[in-house]
Structures are given as structure tokens and as C-alpha cells.
Amino acid sequence: MTSLDDGRTLPSTAPAHPQPLPSSGPGSPARTKELDLQYVFHSWLAQDGRDPFVATGAQGSWVLDGEGRAHLDFSGQLVFTQLGFNHPRVVAAITEQAATLGTIAPQHAVESRSEAARLIVERAPGDAFRQVFFTNGGADAIENAVRMARLHTGRRKVLSRYRSYHGNTTTAINLTGDARRWPNDYGAEGVVHFFGPYPYRSAFHATSEEEECARALEHLEQTIALEGPSTIAALVLESIPGTAGIMVPPAGYLRGVRELCDRHGIVWIADEVMSGFGRSGRWFACELADEAPTGTPGEWKPVGGAVTAPDLITFAKGVNSGYVPLGGVLISEDIANSFKTRAFPGGLTYSGHPLGCAAAVANIGVLTDERLIENADRLGREVIGPELVKLAADSGIVGEVRGLGCFWALELVRDKDSREPLTPGGFGTSPAMGVLAAACKRLGLLPFINGSRTHVVPALNITDDEARYGIGLLAEALAEVEASL
Template identity: 45%
Template sequence: MDLKALHKKHVLTPWVAQKPLDPPLVVRGEGVWLWDQGGRRYLDLSSGLVAVNLGHAHPKVAQAIGEQAATLAYAAPSLFHDKRALLAQALSEIAPWPEGARVFFTPSGTEANEDAIKFVRHLTGRFKILAAYRSFHGATMGSAALTGENRRWPAEPAMPGVVHFFAPYPYRSPFYTEDPKEEVKRALDHLERVLLHEDPKRVAAIFLEPVVGSNGVIVYPEGYLEGVRAICDRYGILLVFDEVMTGFGRVGAAFAAERFGVVPDLITFAKGVTSAYVPLGGVLVREGLAQAFDETPLPTGHTYAGHPLAVAAGLAALRAYQEEGLFERARRMEPFFREALSALLAHPWVGEVRGLGAFYGVELVQDRETKEPLSPWHAPFSPPMQALLKALFAEGVYLLAKHNLLVVAPPLTITEEEFLEGVERLGRALRRVEAEVVR
């Protein structure tokens, strides 16, 4: 049976035109490697969709899922459940609030952001929400409305009440400066101007990825997140960090809030909480806010909220992160990752390499002087970008790509040797495609 043909005939793949698709059909994973049906292996340099933080087939997580399936495979959210309690306690302990937190579990990250919208509107009595243009918060109607980039467009007309603003992007400054301090100053001034035009007393929350994810892997210049926190405090606005990608060790700490020392009011999470072995997301709500629901019904719910298999996987994953020191490992390896990736700057298509922890973006350009993207942000992949993705598979590498960006975010368990091998394979793919284009 031709399983690839069967897949192409019956499965719709997200975000892309279906006809040109020709990826490997993967059937097994272990550590940082994936194997296709023919036995060929691929280095997973993006942890799937920046999610498989523990690597593939971690035995403790797999065992926990199996044991839970054999014990209790489903429990209604209205019932209490042992693994839900233990995972919620563990998440509260690593949350950035001294007072602790409560957790509302969801099936995924997009639902986490949907529910956070309901929470902030309920808690403040306000309607409007601000989010950055260069952002992705999910694909369902509410989280798609939060999303600033072109994946929002298919959901339009979107949920009302969301207003977008520009945030810092030093490589392509929307504020016309090359000075990071000036970038922060102008960005915060812009945000406050938007707020004043929308009436701050009507704004419930600002949603922000503390490091921009698939839209650039942009680390905000020092002072920006602190400035947003100060603006929120000044106007009584809640700050929500979308840590679906940055959580669980990706940036060298349990959460980016800890890494940057900026404390939000709510945190949405998913992906790494189970190392993506079972779908699970959630909203961490600081205790002082969560108390509002002690006498008032919680305004949301899901059939699969805190699914037993998912929370069992999450509990096992969290224990593995902590026992193996993986929350801190990415920060220790950060100098090594940076140095290894800097070798790619020798290629004329590599405009910038940026990031922190185990989370990096390689931005590809046609010309370093003009910074013209190798593939435009508002259109399908350009022919050179399509050729590069094909060449990466030929080199035995899987990388998440978005427009002209390659997201290098390996499992936190990757060895130095494996990472260097991945960077070398990426470099070979770049050289091969560039030579074909020039020829």
C-alpha cells in the first residue's frame, strides 16, 4: 500500500496548498530523530512545531500514558482527578507568582487563548483587547482574531474588540531606527497612543508572546516587556503572556516570564507541557485573580479539559524536565547554539540569526543590503524557498519554515554533536539551492 498517496488523497494538511506537498511519511521517532517508512532518518531541528521539548519517545512519558490508559482513560471535567490535581499543583509551583496560581486545562493552545479572552473580559468588565501585529495566537475564531499576521485573514470578519499594534522588530524596525533603546522608546509610545485612542478604561488585556514565535523568533530589546507591564499597571489592564512556544524550558527557564523577570497576570500554555505527546493546553491564572471564580461560575468549559491521558503525560513530562535539568539546559547551551548558528552567516542568503535559549530564527533574504525577503510574508513560499525545504529533506533535516524564516528549536535533549550535524546539513542545503538559483 502506498501510504504517502493515501495520506495525500484523504488528509488535508494545514496552511498550505495540497497539490505540491511531498514530505516524508514518518512512522517512528526517538530522541531528536524521525524515521520514514523506508527507514531513512531525519534530524528534527524544530521539535515538531516547537513542541517536542523532551525529544521523541521519552520512556517515562510513554509509560505514564500507557499506565493511565489502562487505569482511567476519561473522567468528566466536573469530577476531580488525581493527575489533574498533581499537575495543577506542579504548574502552580513553577509559575512566576509568589501567591501561586490556579490552572484551567484546555485541549490545546488556541483554546487556552480563547478561554483567556473570556477570563480577562469577565475579570475586568472591559471588552477590548490589544495584541501585536506580528503574532500568532491560534486558528479558532477568538485566537485568530488575536493573531496579527495573515493567518488571521481566513477568520475574518473576526471577533470584534481586538485592536492590533506594532511591537519592536529590530532587524526590520517598524519605527525607523537601528538603535534598540530608541526602538523600545518609540514602540512603547506607539502602544500608549493606540491605547489612548481606544480608551484604556475599555481595554481588558494586552496579549503578547514574550518572544515572538513563528513570525520571526524575535527577542524584544531590553526594556520593552518591562514597559508594557508598566503601561498595563498604569491603566489597570491585565497582561497575558502567550507561552505556548516559550514555555517549559524553550528559552532557558520554566517560562519566559521567569527568564525576563517580567510577571504577567495570566499565562497560556500548551505544546511543551506534555512534550506534545498528548494534546494539552491551559491558562495559568494568578491566585488573586482566580479567587473571583470562587463564588461566580467559571465562564467556559471543554469535554476534554484536563483529559486523564493528557494530564498524566504532562505530569510525567514535568518530572522529566526537572529531574534532567532541562529547564536550565538551554540557557547553559545558549553560547554554543549561538556560535554554531553564526557559521550560517557566511551564506549570502542569511540576513540574521537571532534568538535565545534553544529558540532561534534564521531569516533568509535575497539581498543583505535591501533585506528583501527570500519569500514574501503575504504569499505562498517562493520557488527558492520551496527548493530549500526540498533540499533540507534530501539532507535528512526537518525544519519549521514560515515565509522567509527557518525556526531552529531542537529538543532540549539534543547533544552538541547532533546540533552541529544539523547546522552542517542546513548549510549544505543552503549552498546547494543557492548554486542552482545562480546557475
Template identity: 60%
Template sequence: MTPPVPSHAPSHAPASAAPLADPRAGAAVKAADRAHVFHSWSAQELIDPLAVAGAEGAYFWDYEGNRYLDFTSGLVFTNIGYQHPTVVAAIQEQAARLTTFAPAFALDVRSEAARLIAARTPGDLDKIFFTNGGADAVEHALRMARLHTGRPKVLSAYRSYHGGTTTAINVTGDPRRWASDSGTAGVVHFWTPFLYRSPFYASTEAEECARALEHLEATIAFEGPETVAAVILETVPGTAGIMMPPPGYLAGVREICDRHGIVFVLDEVMAGFGRTGEWFAADHFDVVPDLLTFAKGVNSGYVPLGGVAISAAIAETFATRPYPGGLTYSGHPLACAAAVATLRVMEDEKVVEHAAHIGATVLGPGLRDLAERHPSVGEVRGTGVFWALDLVRDRETREPLVPYNATGEANAPMAAFAAACKRNGLWPFVNMNRTHAVPACNVTEAEAKEGLAALDVALGVADEYTVQRRAAGGER
């Protein structure tokens, strides 16, 4: 039966009856996938993709009749869950009226999507350049910064992910960059604050913040401030581990950029549109970037859409000088219709407020309770519906449960943890030694608690690897 919806929760809740099994159809889907689909970030013969039969709200199900609570929100994009009827209807209506049209024309739905986004962005970010997703949003933001400043270099964090296209993958900090890093892309990486695994030997948040800002200042000095076009940061790094920046850090970066004439770019592709309990994560820190990239939650991923929100000063650069960039599907009508409907749903159903409430009253307390009871949990961090558990072999040394970028047998503890989640009806977000709790922003209290209960069981599996190590090396 459908779980009860608390009075503070959004009205859209999924039907939770078990789906009908159809293994023969599932086998056909998997066979076609194996024959013809080339999957991203994968060794093709070593993967076994789940065949998905359907999805609704916070859940999806396979052809075997197994139903999963999605604690990944797809790839952290279904901010209002799957198949929200209002957004589905808006896409259908737009398809019947005007399915597609070239980007050089003014369209009502494109203009309205831009207006609604600009109404929510911080400061004077009132011009919207539409892209097809987050990676090309980063590409264009950095192109704008370089053209605006006339400078070649971009500084970005090691603990970051910005996309898979050429510029975006080079500014990415995580190992997905390595295979495509040419070393000639004008990108310089630096360390950002992360007290739990501090590169600055800090013991307090204040020390970590001050030393991280000193490090950035020194990096810029040694690179030559007059060569640096932009500093790009994820406001709250997502895939890299959901590390909340300490108080004053982003404001400090803003001040450094202003002093050196550097464009400050915030990547809100994952953190934006309610994920952190604010419309944009920048709202937590009272900071306004020069450029802000977005995608994912802008329309819950229903039709591919991303973009760059542009400050008045940078927009003025291209007032009489053509901007040398564009996309065939920039501001696609179906994507924009989905965005308009999504943003109105989020407003009408108070989804942003609900995400903050769930984080403060259910996910945050629940995850911290799990950490107290499970020795494999080293740290809990996050806000809203954007949380990470840092899993460790030893809490005292903070040794990660698996090595950095582990594969194969070295990754066995995390693989066992993920398998335990799935056996208990939870689809987990797992990256390196972390699991992230990132359900839909309108997840109900009952669904969030269901996810916490499944995590509780799976962390028991992770604990076995911690206990085994202690048994081998002696109790501490």
C-alpha cells in the first residue's frame, strides 16, 4: 500500500505496490543492450546493467519484480522523483504544440524557463545560456571566462567532477580525468578545504579555511595572476564526497578573484535546485559567482537540459561582440517545458523547504545514529538531501575502507556493501570509499527511514571488514 505522506511533505507520492514480473521481456532488453549499447565509464564485457522496467516517485523496479528505493536520484538529478504527473503532462502538451525549433528564435517556453531560473539564481545572474547538460555548461562557462578576461588558465580543485567533454574533463580533479588529461589544456589544480582528510594539517575548520585560502593565493601568485581567467569550484562537491566548505571559504575565494580580476565560476550542476535545502547551494554561503553552471535538477532530468547563468558584467562583454559558441538544441522546447513545470512544482509543493526539513529531521540525525553504531563509518557530512558516509577500516587512522580508485579485489568491501543494499531493496550511490544518501528532494519521511534501515543492514557488512582488520592486527 502507499506509504502515508506527512503533512509537510509534497503531495506527489509513488504507488508502492510490487510490480509484475516479466523475466522474458527483461532478458530481451538485456540482450539488445549487450549487443548494441556502449556504456560510459565502463569496461564493456565486465558490466551487467540492470534492466529497468519502470519507475515512479522515489522507486524503480526491474523485470524480475524487484523494487528499489533509489538513493541515487538517477545520477543525482531526479530531484522531484520519477514520472511526476505535472511534468509529464507539460512535456506531452509541449510536444503536441511545438516539438522543436532552432535556438536563434524567441520562444515562449524558452523565455519562461530562463525567467524562472534567473528569478532563483543569486545576485545579478540574470542572463541564461542554455546547453544540453552540465558538461557543456562548464565548457561554455570557461570559454566565456577566457574571452571576457583574455587570459588562458583555469584553476580547479583536485576533489571535483565537472563533466566528460574536453575542457570539463581536464578541470575535473578525480581519476576519470587521467586518461584524457593532455597537460596542455591550461588547467591548474589546487587543494580545497576538507578537514576530515586535510591536506593542510589543520585541526579546526577555521585553520583549514585559512590555510586553504593561503594555498589558493600562493597558487595564483606562482602561476601569474594575469594568466588566470577563472577559478571554478563545485559549491558543494558532489561525486567527490559532499564536503561542505567551511564558513568563510567561498567568500574568501570571491575576494581573491575580485582582487586579481579572475572570474569566479560555481558549478551547481549537482548541488542546485533544492538538493542542499536551498534553491542553490551558494545561498547557504551568501556568495555570488560571476558564472553559475546548472543542469540535472533544473527539470529533474526528464529531458536533457543545462545552462550557464551569466552576470551583467560578463553579458556586457558580448553585447556587441558575438559570442563564439552555441548548440543545435540550446533551449530545446521539450526540455524548457519540463523545466518550467518542474520549477512550478517545486514552488507549489515547497520541495526546497521539504528537502531542508528531511535533512534536518530525518536523514541527518538518522545517518549520525548509524555512524555511532557502525565502526565502518568515519564521518557523516551533508545537508538537505545531499549526504555522504565516509567508510573506513579504522576510525583512529581514518584509513579508507578501500584504497583510492580501487578496482577488482581491492574494492571488495564496497562491492559487498553495495550488494547488501540491493538485497534489502535500496539502490545505493557508491563512489570509492563512500556511499551517498541522495534521494529525491521530495522523498517522504517513511521512504527516507526505509533507506536508513537498509543502510543499517548493509553497514553491518562493511563493519566485517573493519572488524577483520582489527582481529588480524590486535584491538586498539
């Protein structure tokens, strides 16, 4: 344990730089920042006024800054570091693959790609999935899944929910249901949005989870009827919406979606880019279709019956903890059969890149051998969920806590009764959220902040002590925000 200047004790798992960092010149953090500000164009923000965090090293759940100071990562970066940083098995797999066969075109068979596909198919829900189409990330996984659905059905329209995010390519950003779509949306991609279940801010004036589920499914059914079922190729749904707020679907909702899609011949595409590979305490969050909450925060149990599965599953991020870019589409047998005698009109130069696939094989091996899917579920039930509930009870600005596994969100409000969000409309940012970000940075916590929410999305192998320490820092930061209002 290390004592900090403010009296706090840093967990013994926090790393330190093996050697002092240069204060100036090539290789120094100051030079890194200078070059970044001059030459690197960053996403989702105006370029003037940037003050980037300079990362100089990392280990486990910790990232070192330009002063060699350790920050606990509660963001999963962009919710992809399932194993944290520098896991030795993944690093070794990448190193070995680079030395053996560093790259190869996608038309050739290579062991790491073949093995990664097998492991992913074997972990998909049910027994309907047969093949994997590899992509470079989540957005192009969505693009290609939609293309498959349109070719399979011969239809054009695609449904997606408001309060969602599906990526930054043309189809994916049009499918997105939050404000990031607006500057890029020209209404020409055949996308129709609908309201999904969100009990805390119900669009259906529901007074219970059951009522929210029933009314959300009724609304979806009406949308399908009014749009014309014979015109709809696919329904794209984040199994648990990620950056839009981690709204865990009420019991029965995903099963109801499956029934509506079956009735009308619509392809159900489950977007598991953020929620897949253990983030929810399951290999894929769409497994919640066959579960129900017990009443304990973060705890769900199977309800029995046949497995409810999507037709296509898109993935990325956690498949290899983001060590090398990789994404893909899990394809059910029915849809794979559509392309047995006709070519799929699409491809990517780096589809199934050997380095990315080698990282995936190692990553899935670690998730399995170290039982990290089960550990994420336990962390949610026994540590993160209960600690966040306590935090919310002591805070005047935490309106709701929701999540499971290592996938949680705190909805921040000015007033718990009115539920007025800290950021007007719940989109963009605000001075209050700026206070939160600054406080977290000063305290040594890397948060995931979006709109009027902060998410708690650490690595699946974060220790219990680290998780409690991070929640303690978050409580301090939220107290500063409350005092600033």
C-alpha cells in the first residue's frame, strides 16, 4: 500500500514506472502532448482547447500518466479491456503470431483465424450459429450484418431504437438513436427508430417493469405494422444499450422481440459490440432473453425453456480486449445458407487479421480458464452493485443505479423527484459533468462519462479491493459535483 498526499491509501496493485520519465525532449510526456495537439485529429470533440491525458504505461486495471502517477481505469477505455492491460497470455500470443505469420490476406486459411472462429461459435447462445465473418471493429460488423439481412430477406428497411449507438460508418451512424447521429443523418438509409424500454424515463408512462415491457413491445409491434412488415429486413438492437445508458431490458422483452421478428420474417441482429464477451456476466447479453431478475441488484436467474437467440450477433471490443482491432458477425445457419451458392458482396483487407485473431484466441482462453465471465457476474452481485446502491443512497444527485456484471451506469440528476438531468436533455456535456471529469482526474480515476451519466465498466478481473477503492473515489467526485450545484 502507498499513502498519497491527501491521506488516501493506494492499493498495492497499482504499478509504478520502472524508470523515471524524461521531463523534456524526445520521448517525454510533454513532447508527446505537444505532437498530439499539433498533428493528431481527434474524434467527437472540437480540436481547439484539447488537453489529452498522456498515457505512458499500464498494467492490470491501472494506467500511468505523464507524471508516472497511477490512475484506476473505470472506463474499460471504450469498454473493451476485459482483461485490463498487458495480460501476459495475450501479449505472448500476439508476439508469437507476429514472429510466425504477422499478416496474411483474408482469402487464405490461417490457424489463429480458424481457431478464433471456432471458439466464438462455440460460445454463442443455442446451437444455431455456424460461422463468423471477421471485420476490423464494431461499426463495420453492423454494416455487414445489415447487408446480410437485406440480401437474405430481399427487403430494405431496418429498425433500431432511440437511445442507442451502433458505430460511425454510414449505416451504423444512421442506426444510432442518440444525438451523435444528427450531424450525419440524411434519412436515406432505410432506418426507422422506435422507443425501447427505459423505465426510469419511460416513454410509455409505465409504473412497473412489467408494464414497461408490455407497452414497449406493443409500441414495437405497432411500428412494424405501420411501416409494413414485408418491407423490414432487420431489427438491430443492443442487447444492453451501452453508451446510451446501460438500460438492462426488462424480463421478457428480448423474448418478445424474437417472437415479433419470427412472426414477420425479420432478422434480429443483436449488437453485442459492447455488451459481449463477459461484460454482463454472460458470454453474450442476449442470453438475458431466457432469464429474469431476482430482485437483488445485478442478479438474474434462468427461467427455463428453449434458448432464445438472435439471427446475427455483431461483436468487437471484448473479443480480444482491444489489444489488436478486431470485430465480426456471428452468422446463424439459416442466414449462412443464403450464401452457399451466391457470393456475399463484401470484404475487408484486414478481415480476420492474424494478430487480432491470435489475441482473440488467447483472450477467450483467459476468460474461460480464469472463469472471468463468472467473476464479472459475482462482482456485479456482490461488490459493484451493492456499493453503487450505497453510494446512490448517500448522494443527492444519483437518480438511478442500473446494470449487472461489470456493466453499470449512474444516472445523475439535479433533483431526485423531478429527475432533471445534470446535462440539459441528457445529451452532450455541461459544467457539472466537467466538474465530475476534473475531480476524477485529480483523484486518480479514469471515468466513462456520457451525457448525464457516469458508467462503471472496469476490467472483468479487477480485484474486489480495487473496485471498492474506485467507487470510493467516484463518491468523492460526485460529492464535489453536488457541492458545485
